[in-house]
Amino acid sequence: MPTLRIDQREISVPQGTKVIEAAEKLGIMIPRFCYHPALGSLGACRMCAVKFMEGPVKGVEMSCMVEAADGMVVSTTDPEAMEFRRYVIEWLMLNHPHDCPICDAGGQCLLQDETVSGGHGLRRYQGLKRTFEDQYLGEFVQHEMNRCIHCWRCRRFYQEFAGYFDYGAMQIGNRMYFGRFAPGPLESPFAGNIIDLCPTGVLTDKPSRYKGRRWDLQRGPSLCLHCSLGCNLVGSARYREMIRVEARFHGAVNGYFICDRGRYGFAYANHPDRPRQARVGEEAAPLDQALKTAAQRLGQIRERYGPGAVAAWGSTRSSLETLGMLQWLCQDQGWRGPQFFPQASLARRVKAAVARLDTGMAVSLRDLENADFIVVAGADPVQEAPMLALALRQAARRGATVAVIDPRPVFLPLEYEHLPVSPGDIDLCLNLLSQAARSEEAATGKLEPDAARFYGLLTSTNLEDPLLQERLLALGRKLQDCLRPVIVCNTDMVRETTPARAADQARLLQADKGQAGLFYLLPGPNAYGAALLAGREEVDLLAAMEQGGVKALVVVENDPLGSCPDQERLLRALDNLELLVGLDYLPSATAARSQIFLPTTTVFEKEFSHFINQEGRLQQAVPLHQGGTPIIQVGQGSHPPRTFLDAIPGGEPRPGAGILADLAAALSGEPAPPTAGDLWDYLSGEHEGFSQLASLTASALGEGVHLLPAEAQEPAWSPEPGEKPPEPPAGQLELLLVDQTFGTEELGSYAAPLQKVEEEPHLLLHTDLAADLGLAPGEQVALLLPGGEVTVRLQTAQNMAPGVAIMPRHRRLHWQKTGDGPVWLPPENIKKLSEPL
Amino acid sequence: MGEQVLLLNRQPDRPLSLEEYRQSGGYEALMAAVGKRTPEELRQLVLASGLRGRGGAGFPAGKKWSFIGKGHPRYLIPNTDEMEPGTFKDRVLVNVNPHLVLEGIILSAYAISAAKGIFFIRPSYEMDAELIERELGVAREAGFLGENILGSDFSFDLVVHRSAGRYICGEASAQVNAIMGRRPHPNKEVHMTDAGLWGKPTIVNNVETLACVPAILRKGPDWFKGLARSKDGAGTKLFCVSGRVNRPGCYEMPMGTPFNEILDEAGGMSPGSELKAFLPGGASTSFMPPKFSQVQMDFEPLKETGNRLGTGAIMVFDQNTCLVGATLNLLDYFTRESCGFCTPCREGLPFIRDLLLRLEHGEGKEEFIPMLKQMAHHMFKAYCAFAPGAASPVLGLLHHFEAEIREHISQRQCPFKGK
């Protein structure tokens, strides 16, 4: 722990800390441009010059390049250093345009701040200003190269940190140009981060261009709801419109960055068709009245058919408050449910995963970056949870081996090994891997009896493809020498046994090496919370509705019509209902079909909300604004109307939890609805996973609270690890419904900026298979599914499992024709269509 | 002229062949060393000889070699980038005695146990690159290069890497980046001797430095030390004399030879010319007025005068040359060649250049002088040695020829215009 003095104040810092970081710990912000905590030191901008008065280094040096050492005496205010920094600013401003008023970085520009604080005001350089042509960089990033100060942050992030190589530095000297080889969209799904990183206005946020200045924005800490990772955001709203989202630092989750899905997905909150008005039948009604009508009619149905005739269906995108209140309501009223997942099988997979996490096994994204061997089972990180890919890259940069066992043609921006096997073989691959990871002599010794028994049960069936088998075994041998392995496992398209198998193997590795991690991906930002609430009982509302036992359905922030894989069946079941009550903030098909509709708020509006990410971390989202129809929509682009109203236009929606609490009060005749405190008490009693909620304090929520148990609910080894799940019928293809970075995730699919960049809906087949079927990529094919025909464009790939057909659940594709569970397709069900008219 | 070590048996218009080189003792040192003496002994000998790098910085070669990291393979990069204006010694050296260069490289590689050498050469020396490539083959055939050199277990091979230009590629870490196919920016985060080329221990030395090694081994470090005329100097130096002299060219003279003797060797000032100033070691050194003409041309004596030996490329300016114009020309060059990595170099040099341009065009103002002084001083806080080098002539101009700048300001034009 070197101790040094900076500006007459002493501080001890860990070995290896740079002086600029040490100063920051003292609250001394040394000006900088190129240095960034995530990217490290570079030494290019020369802005962080300080004077070293005494110690091993003497004179004016860059504080980002010098490691703190004992005996250093540093002055940040020394005249020589100050003069040098003044010159650096003057040099950087030689060519900077005079355009702050029309620059979107104006007001949030590091260069502006440093120029003002450095005292540079008069331009002494009389030469001509250098200019550059700009490039089109896609729908997210606006390029204005004249403003560039060449700090290298964008290129370092884009190439070194994120691993994409279509954006970089060209030319030399002061003609250096940051851009692409040819104009075109940036390929990286993390490109938006270069906007946050750019210290001036070269790279600005395109969708929020000209929407407002930073000082006019209502800003606050929020959370990303576009996958289960729970990245932290800063949201900005202005005039009742969500303007922009930026990354918020979280040491354990997302670090300094977020993906583009998270950055631009928020626009669903401004959707022009967003339902902001309560409705009874076709008639708009005040929310209170609609709520009263709903309570009345639900009460009637309960009276007429019994409490089991009412059912509730939630989702994994609601806050913990809403989910908890729905649970309370069901329990209180004796309703059926709630069901939180679109399919029973998915619920089982998620519950199996959540039940196997504990403090000893779960790892955060940051822990993942420090792993030395990572197996990704059944996941395509860039498509499903992009920030996972970024964490994998950091691990790979530190020397980790990354192996992906997945049928899809997975692409990762790093060095990795991809084993394209069908979902049925993933368990087997995990088995083989952990067998190969233990050398012969170690195979029996050292393990505790349970683990040894489990190890003994592992069968050694070989993979069909000997080449794959060999690669897998080679990976296993590599795993032998690794100390910090992590298994990443998805819950989406894998077999029901896989989440448990992944946990078993991780536990075996832990028993073997003393340390191993388990990292699940879950479907939805609050899937962990939903899984805990769902408990062990299985609810199958669809079956109950079909049987006619359910007469009223309350759908809370969920769109079964969009997510249920068997839409025909759902529609028939819905026809059996007497009443459909919908609560939502999305203009979904289910919301439109509801007989009584109650509008709810998004995560950005009105009240605090909590979400639990996939590693069991409870995090809080702060409301940014009061909500309401954006002024830009009210005024239709022109000035807002000159009328004075008591209420905010479109301000009726309320948080789902509040509406449900009122509904509970109205139904039970209680005078006051339950409060948030009541709910927390209820939840902590309800499930041991929530026991910490009762003692929750606001201050604990800065970094989030880990709700993980010390010991997993289901710590036991799976009974028959060697058993291979059922094989597909011979000669048939398994249809896999998968996610894409843009275009399949529910909230993001309502966001206009993401709609501009989503890929076309497609069906993906192995190149050889497509050739055998006489199909060529780019052709329209008809896919005959159990529920009917789907017309989609064909794509092919070489590096995917041969026995599968892959189809993203695209928002523009009517894919809901498959039914629950794996779908087997005879290849002849894929037919070539003559060119469409 | 003194003893010729590097340019021994120089032929006016052709390089020495392998046979000619061997007749004068060529490759003897190699045969005496490889397999017979340990690399450590070689390093000690070179350290004892006091051989300092001839590329500009003057770092003791033996010391640099002693830093070599543990890993393998190790790389040796003979640096023939030679982009310093006024410098052409490496071209002459390679052209006079390619095998001396090769022997030096092989011996040095042996001393640091390098497995591969990359002969980094600038594109304008394409003819010399071809010459070296040809002679490489000859040496390989003679068994001096390749697998198991001279029957020992030492294997070393050399390839020629053709650069595509740019001054910054002469900087060791930028050169390594250039060879690896990355943008040739300098990199101070890693030590070349530990993690250079492809992350392996790497030594980058100027070819002239390496070419001194065979003689040191053959005749001993004390002999080499004794060649020099200055107190702490060692060996001989190739001095490139250009500008207003009668016989511009490359001369090998003892280290520490006074400037005026080198000038005499180059035939003295050209007719009608009087010495006004000289740059002692290429464009990135300071102008010196005639009062320094007795200065010994070696690292330490020049350092005492506040200047540097640099590459030993002496450029001589006469009374009719405008030094503001000359400095402007140098800054034009440095501004153009800056790699753009750090701010002072990328943006500061164009500013200095702009001020000089205004002075030269008679638009100068009194306040330019302190601005130039401050900025030139601040150039020493840039990332690598490029910007300090570019600032050196400006500082020399300001220090010794401020009167000439003031003339530009007071006359509102260049006083040399029309001369």
Next chain:
Amino acid sequence: MEPRRNFLAAAWEGLGELVRGFATTFIHLFRRPITEAYPEYHRPLPERSRARIILTRDPDGDERCVACYLCSGVCPVSCISMQSSQREDGRRFASWFRINFARCIYCGLCEEACPTLAIQLTPHFETCQYDILTLVAEKEDLLVDHGGKNRDYNFYRHAGVTAVGGKGEHLQEAKPVNRRSNLP
């Protein structure tokens, strides 16, 4: 310490002041009154006096306002609001711009903050209305067809951004760097 003052001297001094005051009044008794017959007579105010706000145009006749939000940011009573937008040619403008004159205190900070000289205060001070809502002025009420106090300034010629004129065509600008140039 102050020297002790003589009581008589102080009384004398006070009396002198009294007499001087009465003398002034007395002199004015014989002067012509200078009452101005407002509103029949409008006294010409100095050009820089601060009253009703206008939005001016640049010499080309285009709106000067680029909707940078600096005036609304600096306004101490928050009486300015606007929405920035982009014209097809890339020029930034206010799609609406509203000043609530009922709130405006005519401090002139907006004018000082304006980087394009768009918003200017004029000597026109007669803005009284019976209905307070009519004091809310929209862009069409504020926009005039001249350049106000400085008619020559054109922000975009200095800005160095493409909206008006191509890259490198603004004042003090070099031609755009050719990334592929063979010149060293």
Next chain:
Amino acid sequence: MSTLPPELQTELAQQVAAADHPREQVINIMYVLQKHYGYMSDEAVEEAAALLDMTPLEVEELATFYDFIYREAVGKFVIHVCDGVVCWMFHEGSVFDYLCEKLGVCAGGVSADGMFTVLPSACLGFCDHAPAMLINGVFYGHLNPEKIDAILEKLRREYCDLVICR
């Protein structure tokens, strides 16, 4: 699809495959492609990228860095006129201007017959023969207008493509 002749394509692919690290061949590959296409055209950048398993941008980062890689069309002879300080002392400016005037081109332009491009250049290392220029790898020193005329005349007569680094 590649428009390179198959034999060149194979040769280059072999050259890349033979290297310990393919990237270290990038400059050599660019020189060869430059020679083939006449200059480093967009197509050549894309070819190089494909050969070396790099993105075109990564190749462009290097191609635009170096002054001996020509990203714009050049004549058959690229005349690098030294503007180092020693040549400047010997009135380099007039050599450059003379050449431009003589060939009717501006700096970097191609003469009407497609034969010549004149580029200013960093010190060429031919200071002992100042003023100097470099044409397709060959030095010409002690220049004066008569000598330049003779050189141009000779080059026009006997075009030879002798070296890779022009």
